[in-house]
Amino acid sequence: MENKATFIIFCTLLLSCFITQTTAKKQIEALSHIYKEKLKNNIGIDRSHLNASHHFHGVKVHPQEGLKESDRIVRLPGQPEVKFKQYGGYVTVNHTSGKAFYYYFVEAQKSEKTLPLLLWLNGGPGCSSLAYGAMQELGPFRVHSDGKTLYKNKFTWNHAANVLFLESPAGVGFSYSNTTDDFRNGGDRKTARDNYAFLLNWLERFPEYKNRDFYISGESYAGHYVPQLAHTILYHNLKANKTIINLKGIIIGNAVIDDESDVKGMYEYFGSHALVSDETTEQIMKYCDFSPNATKQSEKCNEAAEAVGRNINHLDIYNIYAPLCSNSSLTDKPKKTLDMNDDPCSDFYVYAYLNRPEVQKALHANVTKIPYAWQPCSEVIRNWEDSPATIIPLLKEFMANGIRVWIFSGDIDGRIPVTSTKNSIKKMKLPIKISWHPWYLGGEVGGYTQVYEGNLTFATVRGAGHQVPSYQPARALSLIMHFLGGTELPNSSRSQ
Numbered sequence: 403m404e405n406k407a408t409f410i411i412f413c414t415l416l417l418s419c420f421i422t423q424t425t426a427k428k429q430i431e432a433l434s435h436i437y438k439e440k441l442k443n444n445i446g447i448d449r450s451h452l453n454a455s456h457h458f459h460g461v462k463v464h465p466q467e468g469l470k471e472s473d474r475i476v477r478l479p480g481q482p483e484v485k486f487k488q489y490g491g492y493v494t495v496n497h498t499s500g501k502a503f504y505y506y507f508v509e510a511q512k513s514e515k516t517l518p519l520l521l522w523l524n525g526g527p528g529c530s531s532l533a534y535g536a537m538q539e540l541g542p543f544r545v546h547s548d549g550k551t552l553y554k555n556k557f558t559w560n561h562a563a564n565v566l567f568l569e570s571p572a573g574v575g576f577s578y579s580n581t582t583d584d585f586r587n588g589g590d591r592k593t594a595r596d597n598y599a600f601l602l603n604w605l606e607r608f609p610e611y612k613n614r615d616f617y618i619s620g621e622s623y624a625g626h627y628v629p630q631l632a633h634t635i636l637y638h639n640l641k642a643n644k645t646i647i648n649l650k651g652i653i654i655g656n657a658v659i660d661d662e663s664d665v666k667g668m669y670e671y672f673g674s675h676a677l678v679s680d681e682t683t684e685q686i687m688k689y690c691d692f693s694p695n696a697t698k699q700s701e702k703c704n705e706a707a708e709a710v711g712r713n714i715n716h717l718d719i720y721n722i723y724a725p726l727c728s729n730s731s732l733t734d735k736p737k738k739t740l741d742m743n744d745d746p747c748s749d750f751y752v753y754a755y756l757n758r759p760e761v762q763k764a765l766h767a768n769v770t771k772i773p774y775a776w777q778p779c780s781e782v783i784r785n786w787e788d789s790p791a792t793i794i795p796l797l798k799e800f801m802a803n804g805i806r807v808w809i810f811s812g813d814i815d816g817r818i819p820v821t822s823t824k825n826s827i828k829k830m831k832l833p834i835k836i837s838w839h840p841w842y843l844g845g846e847v848g849g850y851t852q853v854y855e856g857n858l859t860f861a862t863v864r865g866a867g868h869q870v871p872s873y874q875p876a877r878a879l880s881l882i883m884h885f886l887g888g889t890e891l892p893n894s895s896r897s898q
């Protein structure tokens with residue numbers, strides 16, 4: 403899983419220095435890779451605005467009878483007893499090319515017939531929602547350090563919703579295509595179209611969810627996927643003049659929203675969190691061009707970016723205070739789970755678990771004998787074709803159409819830090835409806851929140867890194883409950 407050396411050679415470019423060689427986290431690598439590609443600007447990534455009215459025709463719904471039953475997961479290897487139902491399997495998103503997406507679905511612990519349907523997407527591009535979302539963040543189980551048994555996550559989001567995890571696009575995790583070109587070349591547009599095709603067909607397979615309130619959530623590069631899928635749904639609903647998918651809201655965390663705001667905010671965060679000297683930060687702010695159109699950085703900018711790299715190279719910038727994984731071996735006996743929330747080696751446990759043939763069999767995954775191993779972040783997607791410089795117009799579109807928009811931020815993430823998200827929101831120039839105040843859970847400050855006119859809620863999660871539900875599971879569950887319930891975060895320690 404250590405495959406970082408190839409990225410380091412681009413160290414003179416802004417941002418590309420930040421692939422830490424010491425951490426096993428793969429999401430960081432994937433994200434740095436796309437930024438690097440964007441900044442290189444010479445491989446022709448299309449950064450124009452994604453608009454479904456120009457590209458999104460021909461998605462088909464196919465019969466799904468009987469498939470739900472055969473997707474039922476009786477029990478996962480090493481799994482503790484649970485009451486809710488689980489499903490896993492493939493949905494074909496393109497019959498012509500033989501492209502199929504893998505999903506894992508957990509019904510709610512209680513009231514599954516009335517609670518909403520929540521889709522979770524991880525970012526990358528190329529990272530798996532099974533690897534992170536389901537197995538390390540908000541899913542019902544986490545993997546023990548033995549790589550073969552599971553334990554319960556007390557704060558699983560299926561207390562609040564029926565939760566659907568999707569591995570997307572093709573080439574991620576168990577999702578594949580029989581046409582190699584399909585997964586070698588990814589892109590935002592293809593991902594949005596295929597995610598939409600997945601959803602239509604999945605709802606055909608699980609028709610009881612067709613009219614259910616539907617929400618989309620995600621983190622990191624899913625700051626693109628979530629709004630782009632929501633936009634596609636909205637477009638088709640408006641075009642058909644009926645509710646094809648009952649989309650009610652979206653929520654994104656530590657999300658890639660606006661390249662200029664994100665990159666600038668990252669340097670602001672390093673400077674303000676005593677990771678980098680004031681002099682270096684000033685040099686960055688003065689000499690680096692954060693505009694998405696910048697094709698070349700000045701010598702002074704590159705010099706300062708290298709200094710930043712030297713300062714942060716041995717940190718996990720996903721969580722600037724986290725320990726690093728110093729021994730990635732599995733253990734014979736599971737480690738105590740008390741401190742597992744921030745076990746920095748959990749990627750390795752999940753890798754071992756999901757590559758076990760008996761686990762794949764129980765999940766109904768890898769039925770076509772995919773010729774490469776399951777990876778938390780794809781190693782087969784080679785090229786990314788399009789990635790708009792900003793998704794702000796989509797957020798505005800949702801607000802204009804009465805779709806709830808929440809943006810959250812774990813405040814100790816250095817990758818897409820709270821400063822980046824604040825910059826992006828500032829760029830939207832929204833009037834404030836409820837001004838900045840702490841929100842509470844269990845008598846403690848869970849974070850801070852500010853609500854804007856047009857129903858956009860911004861909330862920080864105190865003490866959480868990039869993967870908010872991993873680092874602050876209780877606060878993350880409280881956040882999602884308030885989001886789904888359409889209620890404000892509690893503004894006093896007594897009102898929770």
Ligand SMILES: *[C@@H]1O[C@H](CO)[C@@H](O)[C@H](O)[C@H]1NC(C)=O
Nearest residue numbers: 451453454455456795796799
């Ligand atoms: C997409 O394009 C259509 C037609 O050009 C336009 O009316 C619409 O406003 C665009 N949507 C967004 C979100 O830009």
Ligand SMILES: *[C@@H]1O[C@H](CO)[C@@H](O)[C@H](O)[C@H]1NC(C)=O
Nearest residue numbers: 459460461496498499581595
């Ligand atoms: C399906 O895949 C084929 C071949 O790659 C492509 O030409 C076509 O546009 C795709 N159709 C849809 C609806 O995605």
Ligand SMILES: *[C@@H]1O[C@H](CO)[C@@H](O)[C@H](O)[C@H]1NC(C)=O
Nearest residue numbers: 494497499500501502580770
């Ligand atoms: C991909 O090819 C395999 C082997 O021919 C086949 O079993 C499978 O159904 C194909 N997948 C799709 C989505 O068509």
Ligand SMILES: *[C@@H]1O[C@H](CO)[C@@H](O)[C@H](O)[C@H]1NC(C)=O
Nearest residue numbers: 639640641642643644645646
């Ligand atoms: C859309 O549907 C509503 C009723 O559901 C109808 O009143 C309206 O005329 C329709 N609009 C168009 C443009 O067909």
Ligand SMILES: *[C@@H]1O[C@H](CO)[C@@H](O)[C@H](O)[C@H]1NC(C)=O
Nearest residue numbers: 449662692693694695696791
């Ligand atoms: C970037 O270039 C595009 C197209 O050339 C232009 O519309 C846009 O205003 C430019 N953005 C900035 C921040 O300069």
Ligand SMILES: *[C@@H]1O[C@H](CO)[C@@H](O)[C@H](O)[C@H]1NC(C)=O
Nearest residue numbers: 728729730731732733734735
């Ligand atoms: C790493 O952990 C394994 C399993 O607990 C142990 O056998 C091994 O000695 C450890 N290696 C080091 C270098 O500490």
Ligand SMILES: *[C@@H]1O[C@H](CO)[C@@H](O)[C@H](O)[C@H]1NC(C)=O
Nearest residue numbers: 575576768771772774775776
């Ligand atoms: C799929 O299964 C084959 C063995 O049948 C294995 O070699 C491969 O690593 C697996 N791939 C994935 C993505 O799980």
Ligand SMILES: *[C@@H]1O[C@H](CO)[C@@H](O)[C@H](O)[C@H]1NC(C)=O
Nearest residue numbers: 801803804805855856857888
């Ligand atoms: C904002 O939310 C409130 C309460 O849910 C609702 O009444 C109002 O119509 C919404 N406003 C907009 C602009 O969507």
Ligand SMILES: *[C@@H]1O[C@H](CO)[C@@H](O)[C@H](O)[C@H]1NC(C)=O
Nearest residue numbers: 836839890891892893894897
């Ligand atoms: C706190 O929130 C409640 C319910 O949302 C609201 O009625 C109250 O005015 C708020 N109090 C303050 C001090 O903002």
